[in-house]
Amino acid sequence: MDPKPIADELRAIEGRGPCTDAERRAARAIARRLREMGRRPRTQTVWVRPGNDGALAAISALGVAASVVSVDHAETGLWMAAAALAALVIVPLLGSRRATQWVWAPATATKGSDPIVAVRLLLTCRADAQPAPLAERALARVGLPGPRALLALALAALVAFAAVRTGGTGGTALGAGQLVPTAVCIAAVGAFLDAWVARPGDVAAGPAAALAVLAALDRSPPTRLSPEILVAGPKSMRAFVRAERKAGTNATDVAVVELREGRAGFLRSDGSLVPQRLHPRLVGLLRGATPARRGRSQSPASAARAVRWPAIALEGSADELVELTLGLVAALDRDLAQTR
Incomplete structure (x- = not known):
């Protein structure tokens, strides 16, 4: 045939x-x-x-906002990061079935x-x-987990950094470390938006x-x-x-x-x-x-x-x-x- x-x-x-x-x-x-x-x-x-890439992009953006806010308002940033992490778990369970x-x-x-x-x-x-979204192909080449797993790790890290800041801890080292999960969230915004608007x-x-x-x-x-x-x-x-x-x-x-x-x-x-x-x-x-x-x-x-x-x-x-x-x-x- x-x-x-x-x-x-x-x-x-x-x-x-x-x-x-x-x-x-x-x-x-x-x-x-x-x-x-x-x-x-x-x-x-x-x-x-169906896929919820648009919601995942919004969750990623919330993670970025939480990181920025936590520098001067640690408790508010902590709640925002925790809300983003909770939403990452809940959002796949929401929405109408098709x-x-x-x-x-x-x-x-x-x-x-x-x-x-x-x-x-x-x-x-x-x-x-x-x-196949561009982010999935790029992560596969370097052997990293998928974008959802990386976003979950980044949000968990932001929760931890914000929790440390609520105790009054700060400094250059903490800020430099917080840049890594923040950068992951920024990249996730673009990755999920790309997947959301991609046409068959x-x-x-x-x-x-x-x-x-x-x-x-x-x-x-x-x-x-x-x-x-x-x-x-x-x-x-x-x-x-x-x-x-x-x-x-x-x-x-x-x-x-x-x-x-x-x-x-x-x-x-x-x-x-x-x-x-x-x-x-x-x-x-x-x-x-x-x-x-x-x-x-x-x-x-x-x-x-x-x-x-x-x-x-x-x-x-x-x-x-x-x-x-x-x-x-x-x-x-x-x-x-x-x-x-």
Whole structure:
């Protein structure tokens, strides 16, 4: 199957942001393609709270104001910094829920695979086209935590500095130390504003490659893997994982491979709050074959790793993703044949 026509069809759907009608149209287009391949996809609506980057920018600005005020009015600055830290915890729980979905095409019986020993190979991709914020990419390069985690640390530090100032302590050393979390808050204002105003892109290589890989594995099925496809964002992925765990799926029964557009390579860690190390066994199968990078985004792979499911994220163009994924599947199938 040529992934290019699939990618072109999805790119023609403009404005594929999370929880939008455009995202739902893209999900329906992928489900139609799956039915044409003989699969029986299931669609489940999931209600989630979308991103709150605008509120996070305001919280960051409050942190900057708290730092400035605390120099001359320590108690007021302390309350402002504490309020910003509390808001950082509470804001993600506020706001109206919006509908998104996951589309899941479970495995079908194929010749050559052993249903008793087969591990579920969950090819995962996103129907939306949300761009990766600049701050996440920059932090990943230097190995720092995600922007939300850094903001939480900075606000906690500002609370501590303001508390020290309430006791009458001051001086150049204290002021110099306080500049560090203040600078983090200033940078966070710009980072979250950038993410808030970013428009959806036209990335579509992930779904196109996932469908092409599934078609190739249907023609030549692995012996120890049972291929499935799941179209989900990070929040709908969490809902899917919860449902599967309630149904009795164990971590040893599944391997998640996320496909996304980007520079050719794979991620060895991902996650916007607490970065999750992606599965060492899957990382080991790819090490040396293609470049490895860190990620700091909310992703289906990081959602799977949060509950200890084996997962990895691959990046590239549609053709690169197909080649990379098929190589990983072949290596994993051989590895399972030796160990199971």
